[in-house]
Amino acid sequence: MSVETDPYAVSAPFIDPLIAGFWEGVAPSLTAELTGLTAGSGPVVDLGAGSGRGVRVIGTALPGVPVVAVEPSAAMRTALFARLVDDPGLAARTTVVAADALAVELPAATRAVVAMNVLGHLAPAERARLWRRVAERLAPGGALLVNNQPPHAPSAVPLARGNAFRVGDHDYEGWVRAEPAGEDRILWHMTYKTLQGGRCVAEVAVDYDWWVVTDERLRAEWSAHGPTARVAGTGPSAFHVVTAAPDGAPAR
Ligand SMILES: C[S@@+](CC[C@H](N)C(=O)[O-])C[C@H]1O[C@@H](n2cnc3c(N)ncnc32)[C@H](O)[C@@H]1O
Structure with a gap:
C-alpha cells in the first residue's frame, strides 16, 4: 500500500484519539471473551491493528501471550510502533507485520483473530478467503472476534460530527458522511x-x-466453515464471536 493509495496516510494523525472511545467501550467484553477462550497457548492475531489500542487490550487480557499485529498502512504503523515502544513488555511479544489481512500467513494454532473496525475494507471474495484461512488456522476452542459497523446496507449516512479531542489550544473534530456506491458498497x-x-x-x-x-449474511458465510457465532457486547461495542469447536471438529 503506497502513500498515494492509502487513505490512512491522511487520517492517521487523528485516528488514535478519535477511536479511543470505541476501545473504552469494547475493552471489557473483548477482555472477557479472550480470557474465556479454551484454546491453547497460540498467538492472537489483530488484523488491521491500526494504532494498537486493540493490541494493548489483547496484551493486558492475556499476559505473556504472543500477539501478531497486522497493519498495511505505514502511517498507522507509526502510531502502532509508538504505542509499543512505550510498553517494553508488550513490544517484546508483539510482532508487527506490514501486510494486509489476506497477505499474512496466520500462525498455526492461532488462539484468536481480532478484527475491529476493518471488515468493510474487505470485498466479499476477500472475506470468503479470510474466513477459510481463519477456519484452517484457529486452534480448537479459538475464536474470530470481529465487529460489523453500520450501515449494513448501501444507504446514505447524513453529515454528522463524530468524535472530537483537544490537545493544547486546538480542538480536533472528525466529521463523517457516506453515500451508496453500488451493490454492497458505500463511500x-x-x-x-x-x-x-x-x-x-x-x-x-x-x-x-x-x-x-x-x-445474517456474515453468519451464513461463517456457517459454511462450521463454527458457531454469537454476539458479545451491545450497541456500538457489539462484536461477533465466531468460535471453533473445542475438539477441532465442526461445531454444528
Ligand atoms: C478504522 S482503522 C481501525 C484500526 C484498529 N483495528 C482499531 O479499531 O483501532 C482500520 C485499519 O484497517 C487497516 N486496513 C485497511 N485495509 C486492510 C486490509 N485489507 N487488511 C488489514 N488491514 C487493513 C487500515 O490500515 C487501518 O489501520
Whole structure:
C-alpha cells in the first residue's frame, strides 16, 4: 500500500484519539471473551491493528501471550510502533507485520483473530478467503472476534460530527458522511478539522471505499466453515464471536 493509495496516510494523525472511545467501550467484553477462550497457548492475531489500542487490550487480557499485529498502512504503523515502544513488555511479544489481512500467513494454532473496525475494507471474495484461512488456522476452542459497523446496507449516512479531542489550544473534530456506491458498497467521506477558539484553522478530507454486509449474511458465510457465532457486547461495542469447536471438529 503506497502513500498515494492509502487513505490512512491522511487520517492517521487523528485516528488514535478519535477511536479511543470505541476501545473504552469494547475493552471489557473483548477482555472477557479472550480470557474465556479454551484454546491453547497460540498467538492472537489483530488484523488491521491500526494504532494498537486493540493490541494493548489483547496484551493486558492475556499476559505473556504472543500477539501478531497486522497493519498495511505505514502511517498507522507509526502510531502502532509508538504505542509499543512505550510498553517494553508488550513490544517484546508483539510482532508487527506490514501486510494486509489476506497477505499474512496466520500462525498455526492461532488462539484468536481480532478484527475491529476493518471488515468493510474487505470485498466479499476477500472475506470468503479470510474466513477459510481463519477456519484452517484457529486452534480448537479459538475464536474470530470481529465487529460489523453500520450501515449494513448501501444507504446514505447524513453529515454528522463524530468524535472530537483537544490537545493544547486546538480542538480536533472528525466529521463523517457516506453515500451508496453500488451493490454492497458505500463511500465514506471523512473530514478532520482543527479549530482554535472555535474557528477552523485547518481541514483535511479523505474518502474510503467500504463494503457493507448484513449480520445474517456474515453468519451464513461463517456457517459454511462450521463454527458457531454469537454476539458479545451491545450497541456500538457489539462484536461477533465466531468460535471453533473445542475438539477441532465442526461445531454444528
Ligand atoms: C478504522 S482503522 C481501525 C484500526 C484498529 N483495528 C482499531 O479499531 O483501532 C482500520 C485499519 O484497517 C487497516 N486496513 C485497511 N485495509 C486492510 C486490509 N485489507 N487488511 C488489514 N488491514 C487493513 C487500515 O490500515 C487501518 O489501520
